[in-house]
Amino acid sequence: MNKQNVLILGKGVSGLTTALQLLRSGHQVTIWAKEPCGQHPHTSLKAYAMWVPVTIAGDARVERWTDETYIELEKLSHQAGTGVVMRQIFVLKQHYDEPWYAGKFAGFRHARPEELTSQYKDANVLESAPVIDPVVYLPWLEAQVLAAGGKFEQRAVKQLSDCPAEFTVIINCAGLGARALASDDKLVPERVQVVTIKPNGFDQVVIDDDGPNKRACIVPHADYIKVGAYFDGNHETLQVDDDVTKDILERCRKMVPGFKADPEDVLSVARALRPERFLTRVELDLQALADGRKVVHNYGHDGMGYLTSWGIAAEIAGYLA
Ligand SMILES: Cc1cc2nc3c(=O)[nH]c(=O)nc-3n(C[C@H](O)[C@H](O)[C@H](O)COP(=O)(O)OP(=O)(O)OC[C@H]3O[C@@H](n4cnc5c(N)ncnc54)[C@H](O)[C@@H]3O)c2cc1C
Numbered sequence: 001m002n003k004q005n006v007l008i009l010g011k012g013v014s015g016l017t018t019a020l021q022l023l024r025s026g027h028q029v030t031i032w033a034k035e036p037c038g039q040h041p042h043t044s045l046k047a048y049a050m051w052v053p054v055t056i057a058g059d060a061r062v063e064r065w066t067d068e069t070y071i072e073l074e075k076l077s078h079q080a081g082t083g084v085v086m087r088q089i090f091v092l093k094q095h096y097d098e099p100w101y102a103g104k105f106a107g108f109r110h111a112r113p114e115e116l117t118s119q120y121k122d123a124n125v126l127e128s129a130p131v132i133d134p135v136v137y138l139p140w141l142e143a144q145v146l147a148a149g150g151k152f153e154q155r156a157v158k159q160l161s162d163c164p165a166e167f168t169v170i171i172n173c174a175g176l177g178a179r180a181l182a183s184d185d186k187l188v189p190e191r192v193q194v195v196t197i198k199p200n201g202f203d204q205v206v207i208d209d210d211g212p213n214k215r216a217c218i219v220p221h222a223d224y225i226k227v228g229a230y231f232d233g234n235h236e237t238l239q240v241d242d243d244v245t246k247d248i249l250e251r252c253r254k255m256v257p258g259f260k261a262d263p264e265d266v267l268s269v270a271r272a273l274r275p276e277r278f279l280t281r282v283e284l285d286l287q288a289l290a291d292g293r294k295v296v297h298n299y300g301h302d303g304m305g306y307l308t309s310w311g312i313a314a315e316i317a318g319y320l321a
Helices: 013-024 044-045 061-075 134-147 175-183 241-255 310-320
Strands: 006-010 030-034 084-093 108-110 122-131 150-156 169-172 186-197 205-209 217-220 224-233 266-276 282-289 294-301
Touching: 006 013, 013 030, 013 134, 013 175, 013 310, 030 061, 030 134, 044 134, 044 266, 061 122, 061 310, 108 266, 122 134, 134 150, 134 241, 175 266, 175 294, 205 241, 224 241, 241 266, 282 310
Parallel strands: 006 030, 006 169, 030 150, 084 205, 169 294
Antiparallel strands: 084 122, 108 122, 186 224, 186 266, 205 217, 217 224, 282 294
């Protein structure tokens, strides 16, 4: 394909990463989103935003996207101002099993006995994996897009066919907004409550995957620690629940005995909506508008929007090359 005049809908992690990759490939890129320049969508902003591989039966592409994203994020961790750092990540387990990435990822190991409390049988340990501070990373991505010649406009579209004819390719990175734009009822919100607490020197990521403090999670960033989580399915209101906050703090304290997460440590509490879909919709060339223009879909990333962002952007750039 020749160089295209691309319109990207959405400026979360999916839209911004795709925009930057396409600008680097020489395309013209404009982004339309509901937020103005300098503001970022709630879902991408409130994420833990760590690189922890997941298994998605039925979508082999996730593995490739995950691998490719690691390479990009690891590079960014050496660059000042990106908000990406490499941290040790513990995924605590009730059973000893080999994750798919055990033989592939050099930094993988199982936990040593002295690293576990009696609550857990094992942990999948990533010695050094990317953890992204969205509060720093999203503005950094936006600045990169602007510096590379990308344009932003605060504008929402009602339907894909409303996108002006000057744009030769439309890329739908609208997160949950894609439900209406693509008439996709497979896309649903998963509501999550997370809590931001003061930093206290703790510098590992710890997650209880399936154990007694299930879905407790501690994610340290430079200026704060995000702890979670409470998932309660398909709800759309974002009002926080104080009892849930207490429960989150308690599960984190139990998961890591001695971890300081008391009510006086709380800086803020948020609910956010993860865009859940079986499977992530990355579709190239499948839908064309009535006038023949291409639409690329890039949405429905569940808890993997950061984990897969660069791999997906590279796939889209490859398709438009
Ligand atoms: C608590 C929490 C923890 C998470 N932790 C992780 C993690 O550790 N690792 C990970 O990889 N992922 C994680 N995720 C998931 C990740 O945050 C999402 O997958 C990702 O942010 C989705 O990004 P997005 O750009 O696709 O959508 P969004 O960030 O929702 O952005 C959507 C964009 O589309 C725009 N838009 C919507 N409708 C329209 C329209 N009609 N016209 C124009 N623009 C429109 C919006 O304005 C917005 O800019 C987490 C999520 C949550 C909530």
